[in-house]
Amino acid sequence: MSALPPLPEPRLQFFADLRVQVGAPQEVGHTVHGLRRLIPITGGTATGDGWTARVLPGGADFQLVVNDRLAELDARYVLETDGGDLIYVQNRAVRSGPPQLIARLVRGEPVDPAQIYFRCSPSFETASPALAWIAERMFVGAGARYPDTVAMRFFELD
Numbered sequence: 001m002s003a004l005p006p007l008p009e010p011r012l013q014f015f016a017d018l019r020v021q022v023g024a025p026q027e028v029g030h031t032v033h034g035l036r037r038l039i040p041i042t043g044g045t046a047t048g049d050g051w052t053a054r055v056l057p058g059g060a061d062f063q064l065v066v067n068d069r070l071a072e073l074d075a076r077y078v079l080e081t082d083g084g085d086l087i088y089v090q091n092r093a094v095r096s097g098p099p100q101l102i103a104r105l106v107r108g109e110p111v112d113p114a115q116i117y118f119r120c121s122p123s124f125e126t127a128s129p130a131l132a133w134i135a136e137r138m139f140v141g142a143g144a145r146y147p148d149t150v151a152m153r154f155f156e157l158d
Contacts, residue, residue, distance in 0.1 A: 012155040015139060020044040020055050020077070020150045025063075025108070035065035035106070041077045044149070053079040053087070061150075065106060068099035073120070075150075085128035091152075093120035093143065105145055113144030113151075122154055 021043045028036035044055030059077025066072060073093040078086055096102070097116040104111050120141045124134040143152035 011158045012140070013158045014049065015154040015156045016046045016048040016053075018044060018046045018055070018150075018152045018154065020075075020152070022061065022148060022150060033064055034067065035063075037063040037065065037106075039063060039075075041075065046079050051081060051083075053081040056080055059089075065102075069096050069102055071095045071102065071105075081128075081131075085126060085131055087128075087131065087134070088125040089122055091120050091122040091141075093118060095143075095145070108147050110147055111145070116144070118143040118145065120152060120154075122152075 020041055023040035023042050026038045026040070028038070030036075039061040041055060041059035041061065042057045046053040046055065056078045059075065061073055061075040063074075064072045071094075073091070073095060075089070075091045075093070077089050079089060080086055095105070095116060095118045097105075097111075101111050101115050105116070120143055122139045122141060124131075124139070126132065126134065138157040139154050140157055141152050141154040143150055
C-alpha cells in the first residue's frame with residue numbers, strides 16, 4: 001500500500017469583526033426541548049480587512065436554552081456591504097458556562113465574556129459574483145454576549 005501525501009493542516013485567517021445589536025427577547029417558554037427564545041436583531045456593523053458592512057434590521061437569533069449550562073443559538077440576518085452587496089448570514093453557536101452566569105445572560109445582565117464558552121460556525125450566501133467565494137469556504141468564530149449587543153470575530157478556515 002502506497003503512502004498518501006500529508007493532508008494540509010487548517011489555519012485560521014481573520015475574516016471580520018461583528019457588533020450585532022439585539023432587542024428584547026421574545027420568550028416562547030419552556031418546551032419539551034428547553035427554554036425557547038427569539039432575540040430580534042436590530043442592526044450593527046461588520047468590519048473586515050478592507051471592507052465594512054452594516055447589519056440590516058429584521059434578523060433574529062433563535063435560541064434554545066437546553067439546560068442551566070448550555071444554549072444552542074441559530075442567528076439569521078443580512079449584511080449590506082459598503083459596496084451595496086447583500087450577504088445572508090446563518091450563524092450557529094454554542095454558549096455554555098456555569099449555571100449562575102448563564103442565568104444572568106438569560107436575564108440580560110452583563111457577564112465577563114472570559115467566563116463563558118461562546119463558539120460559532122457562520123455560513124454565508126450572496127448573489128454577488130465578487131463575493132461568491134464566501135459560500136465555498138468554512139468559517140468559525142468566537143463571541144461574547146452583552147446586554148444589547150453580541151460581539152463576534154469570524155475566521156476563515158484556510
